[in-house]
Amino acid sequence: MGRKNLLFLSAANCEVCTWQSGELSAPTYFSDNAEGHKQFTAFLQTHRNPTFLLTDLVEEDFRQETVPHLRGNDRTALIQRKLEQYYRDTLFRQAITLQRSKEGRRDDNMLFSALTNPALITPWLNIMLAHSIALVGIYSIPNTSAPLVKDIPSDSLLLLSWEKHAGLRQTYFDAKRLRFSRLTSINGNNSFCATAGAEASRTQQYLKNLSLLPSGQALNVAIICHSIDRRELESHLSNDDDMHYAYLDIQELGRHLGSKTIYLDSDATPLFLHLLAAQTPRNHYAAAEHTHSHQLLLIRRSLLWLSAAFITASLLWVAANIKETIALENESKILKEQTSQLSQEIRQIVQRLPSTPVSATDMKTAVLLSRSLNNISPPPQIILDSLAKTLNEFPAIRIDKLSWQTSSGETSAASAAAPQGSAAAIIPAQVILLSGALEEFTGDYRAALDHLERFRQALIQRGYSVTVLTLPLDVSPQGSIAADTGDGSNKPAQFSLKIFWRMAT
Amino acid sequence: MIFSRADFSYLKWGLLISLFALCAGGAALVVSKNFVSHAQHEQQAAQHQLNTARSQLAAANADQENMKIYTSAYDELLKRNIIGDDQRLNWIEGLEEIRKQHHVLDFNYTIAPQHPYTPPVPLDSGNFKLNISDMNLQFDLLHEYQLMDFFDTLRTGINGWFILDHCAMERNSDSVATAKIKAECTGGWLTLKNRDAK
Numbered sequence: 001m002g003r004k005n006l007l008f009l010s011a012a013n014c015e016v017c018t019w020q021s022g023e024l025s026a027p028t029y030f031s032d033n034a035e036g037h038k039q040f041t042a043f044l045q046t047h048r049n050p051t052f053l054l055t056d057l058v059e060e061d062f063r064q065e066t067v068p069h070l071r072g073n074d075r076t077a078l079i080q081r082k083l084e085q086y087y088r089d090t091l092f093r094q095a096i097t098l099q100r101s102k103e104g105r106r107d108d109n110m111l112f113s114a115l116t117n118p119a120l121i122t123p124w125l126n127i128m129l130a131h132s133i134a135l136v137g138i139y140s141i142p143n144t145s146a147p148l149v150k151d152i153p154s155d156s157l158l159l160l161s162w163e164k165h166a167g168l169r170q171t172y173f174d175a176k177r178l179r180f181s182r183l184t185s186i187n188g189n190n191s192f193c194a195t196a197g198a199e200a201s202r203t204q205q206y207l208k209n210l211s212l213l214p215s216g217q218a219l220n221v222a223i224i225c226h227s228i229d230r231r232e233l234e235s236h237l238s239n240d241d242d243m244h245y246a247y248l249d250i251q252e253l254g255r256h257l258g259s260k261t262i263y264l265d266s267d268a269t270p271l272f273l274h275l276l277a278a279q280t281p282r283n284h285y286a287a288a289e290h291t292h293s294h295q296l297l298l299i300r301r302s303l304l305w306l307s308a309a310f311i312t313a314s315l316l317w318v319a320a321n322i323k324e325t326i327a328l329e330n331e332s333k334i335l336k337e338q339t340s341q342l343s344q345e346i347r348q349i350v351q352r353l354p355s356t357p358v359s360a361t362d363m364k365t366a367v368l369l370s371r372s373l374n375n376i377s378p379p380p381q382i383i384l385d386s387l388a389k390t391l392n393e394f395p396a397i398r399i400d401k402l403s404w405q406t407s408s409g410e411t412s413a414a415s416a417a418a419p420q421g422s423a424a425a426i427i428p429a430q431v432i433l434l435s436g437a438l439e440e441f442t443g444d445y446r447a448a449l450d451h452l453e454r455f456r457q458a459l460i461q462r463g464y465s466v467t468v469l470t471l472p473l474d475v476s477p478q479g480s481i482a483a484d485t486g487d488g489s490n491k492p493a494q495f496s497l498k499i500f501w502r503m504a505t
Numbered sequence: 506m507i508f509s510r511a512d513f514s515y516l517k518w519g520l521l522i523s524l525f526a527l528c529a530g531g532a533a534l535v536v537s538k539n540f541v542s543h544a545q546h547e548q549q550a551a552q553h554q555l556n557t558a559r560s561q562l563a564a565a566n567a568d569q570e571n572m573k574i575y576t577s578a579y580d581e582l583l584k585r586n587i588i589g590d591d592q593r594l595n596w597i598e599g600l601e602e603i604r605k606q607h608h609v610l611d612f613n614y615t616i617a618p619q620h621p622y623t624p625p626v627p628l629d630s631g632n633f634k635l636n637i638s639d640m641n642l643q644f645d646l647l648h649e650y651q652l653m654d655f656f657d658t659l660r661t662g663i664n665g666w667f668i669l670d671h672c673a674m675e676r677n678s679d680s681v682a683t684a685k686i687k688a689e690c691t692g693g694w695l696t697l698k699n700r701d702a703k
Contacts, residue, residue, distance in 0.1 A: 132515075288506065295506055296515050303519035307526035314530030321537035328544035335551035342558035349565040353572060358699060360568035363579040365631030366697055370582055370666070372628050373695065377668040379660055381653045388649075402649070403673035406625060428625045 005044075005051040005133075006273040007124065010166035011058060011185075014040070014124060017270075018047060019277040022260045024270050032123065041127055050134045050294060052276050053124070053286070056141045056166035056269075058183045059117035061087070066107045069100060079110075087114035092121060092138060092285035098177045111178065115140065115285055125290060134294035137283030141272055142171045142181035147279055148253065149173050152246070154220040156213055158203060161224040161268040162192040169268075170203045172212065179212055192266060193232040196223060204242065224248045225266040375427050377406055378503050383430050386462040387499070394455050401435040407500075432464075432499040438472065441493035445473040448493045456497070465500040587666045588697045591619055591638060596694055599663030608654045610645040610684050617641075622695060632700050637693035640667070645684035649674060652688055666695045 003020045008027070014036070015027035028043060030036040044051075063086055070078055079095045087093040093114035101107050115121060121138070128135050141163065149157055157173045171181040184199050186192060200221050207213035221243060225233055230247045237245045250263045250271060259274040283291060356363070383404055391397060407429045438448050449471060456466045472493035473481065513520075579588075586592045593616065600614060622637035646652055652674065659667055672690040 292506070292512075296512055300516055300519040303516070303523045307519075307523045310530050311526045314526075314533050318533045318537040321534075321541045325537075325540045325544045328541070328548045332544070332548045332551040335548070335555045339551065339555045339558045342555070342562050346558065346561050346565050349562075349569055353565075353568060354576070356572070356576070358579075358701070359632075360571035360575070361564075362632050362699060362701075363575040364571045365629065366582055366588060366633055366699075367575045367578040369628060369630055369633060369635075369697065370578075370587065373624065373666075373668065376625060377670065377692075380656050380669060380672060384649075384653070399649075400676045401674065403671070405671040 003047075003049045004136075004277050005047055005049045006277055007051060007053045008163075008165075008269055008273060009053060009055045009057070009121065009124060010163065011120060013165035015165065015269075016040070016043060016047075017273055018049065019273065022258045022274070022278065024259070024261045024274055024277075037123060037127060040124065041131065044128065044131050044133050048133065050136050050297065051128060052136050052280070053121070053128075053138045054141065054144065054273060054276050055115055055121065055138065055285075056163050056169060056183065056272075057115060057117065057120060058167075058185070059115060059120065060140055060142065060181065060183070061114055061116050062142075062178075062180050063112045064098070064109070064179060065112065066101065066109050069106055069108045082110075082112055083114075086112050087116065090114050090116055090118045091287050092118060094143075094284055096178075098179075099175075113140075113143070129290065129293075132293045134297040135286060135290050136280065136294050137291060138286040139276055139281065139284045141166075141169050142178055143284045144272055144276055144281060145171050146173070146176070146178060146281075147257075147275060148224070148248070149176060149222065152220070152222055154222075156217055156219055158200060158207075158219055158221045159224070160196055160200060160221060161272075162186075162196075162266050163269045163272070164265075164267040165269070168192060168195060168199055170199060172203070172207060174212065180207070180210075182206075193229055193236060196233060197237045200237075200243065218242055218244050220244045220246065222246045222248055224250050224253065224268045224271065226250050226263060229266045375503050378430075380404070382503065383432070383501055386464065386501075387432065387434075387459070390455070390458045390462055393458060394451070396439050396451065397436055397455060398439050399434065399436040402432070404430050404432040407431045427503055429500045429502045432501060433469075433496070434499060435494070435496040437495070438493035441472070445475075445493075448472050449475070452495055459497075459499060463501070463504070467498040467500075469496040469498050471495050582697070584664070585666065586664045587695070588633075588699065589702070590698070591636070591694070591696060592665060593638070596640075596663060596665050599659075599665070603655065603658050603662060606658065608658055609651045610647055612642055612644045612655070614640055614642045616694070619696075622693070630697075634698040634700055636696050636698055637668070638696075639691065639693045642688075642690045642692075644686075644688040644690070646674070646686040646688055647684070649686060652686075652690075668692050668695050 003018055006017045006019050006024070008015045008017070014030045014032060016030065017027045018025045030040045030043070065082065067078060067082065083093050083095060093112070096111045096113070098109045098111050101109060115138075125135070125138075127133075141161070145159055145161075149159055155175045157176075159169075159171045159173065161169045161171075163169060167183050167185040169181065169183050172179050182203065184195070186195050200219075204213065204219045207219070208215070213219055218241060223233060223245065225247055227249055230249070233245075233247065237243075239245055250266060250268060254261055254263060254271055254274065257271070257275055258278055259271065261270045261274065263270065288295075353360070358366075391399065438451060441448055452468075452471065456468065459466050472495055473479075475481075582588050586595060596616070604612070617639040619636050619638045622635040624635070644652060644655070652672070656667075656669060669690060669692040671692075672688060674686050674688040677685055677687055
């Protein structure tokens, strides 16, 4: 965690500590005069750290008001108008929304506060602005106190603290929300113990008068003190129906907040400075022009961080790319080696191949093509061999005409029977047309038809598909028959067949 | 927040460093990405070369196998003048030689000009162009078997490849004539021409 300047400003005193990682340096005091301002200037020149200005002034005013719930520019204008109305003479002012009403118009309950005596702050602020010191913000003790009471289970709590150079600070929290604060000037440690009770009673009365403390409700008073002072405080203060006292050990509180400071008395100044540095709240009273240098510092830091982040991301990405490149190159190398081995193998095979005028692929194509064409157009001996053998078995059959032709797309019984895509299906059938007559026909049509049927069956058994085109006598229901018994024995028993044949594969 | 000229002076180094980081980081990214792209291209090229080599090896193995299987059959096709140009003189001489052997009583033929041949079924002809010279034959036969003998002799006796397409035989109506059967056949002399052949 970076080093920070913590400037504590009270009416009579200006002290500066440096803070780093929970350790608070011894304060350096500056008087509110020319010499003090000169020393402060010199201090800042050697400590150009981000600076927090914490005020603890009597001249801090609080006003609570209910305003209509607005948004955007209307809200900004309303707040600005109220601040101008209440605190026209000071730049160090703010407005906080405490809560929103749950009934009626649901107005906003707001707390307006300001440091009403700018003259106490301006000299120190001007020096910082003149030297472009990065002022983080201007804060006040009441506004910084909220983290100290968040764990105290009380809705009406008065927090008492003693700042050695400012006085007794009493801050009232309603439901853990800041409502009111007052500072009473006292001198010395003993006065703190002696006056705490009396001042608490006065504040209780004041709160009742303003109706901030509901009637009949006891006020819980939490006092930040050193263990040594606690005994004295307990001797002075006693609980009753209206006031309940509790004691917050300053050393315990500091340790709880991560402070490494050793607290020697009840002075809460180091505690609040640590709280401001460790749990910096949003800026209370500084205007935008006051924190301009700090904003620039943040921008410059952001730029540097972004640059560093971008460079780091780039380097990581580059590293990933280099890793990927190396992996790819290794892979390429392996692939090239494999290619080289295969090329060597190919060369050896090619060298072993006999020198031929055509490629092996062309040889294969030519041979397979010639075989396919041979199947398409077989020699007549093969086509007619079985037909000739069958005819030899039927000597009564005389052939008058015989023709055959390679079928080109004609659908035959054989083609239809062949499975799709099979070799048989791509070999065209031979179509044989046979016309003839039965010799020595005596007019016995029954015997003639029977003889031809046996001939047809014999052809089928030898692998032919046979379609009868004409018979000596058409005995089908569609045929017409003319009987002429006079010359029936002289009429030839003619017939014709269409025969399909396909070469076996 | 309103910036003045002095503010830019204050932020100058931060801005310059950011700009430098942006440029340097960006350049490093671009350069390294280029290296990756280049390596990817090289890897893809190497993969492609390997795939090509694998294909070539498979083709070489196939060539080796095909050589073993088909060389003798191919040589036979060459020997029979099936591969190459028309050998019309050989066909005519062969046919006249058959005529002298008297397988048939008589025959006449005509050979038409060569033209591309389209098989009745689709066939992969690869690098070869199929050509055919149609031939028409008329026969006078004593019996049917003479035709078979003729085509058997034609197939075995002539260096060439005759494809028979159609034949028709008819008994001669003139019963006193010597030729008992008349036949007419059509077919063609087929040749395979390698497209790469000069």
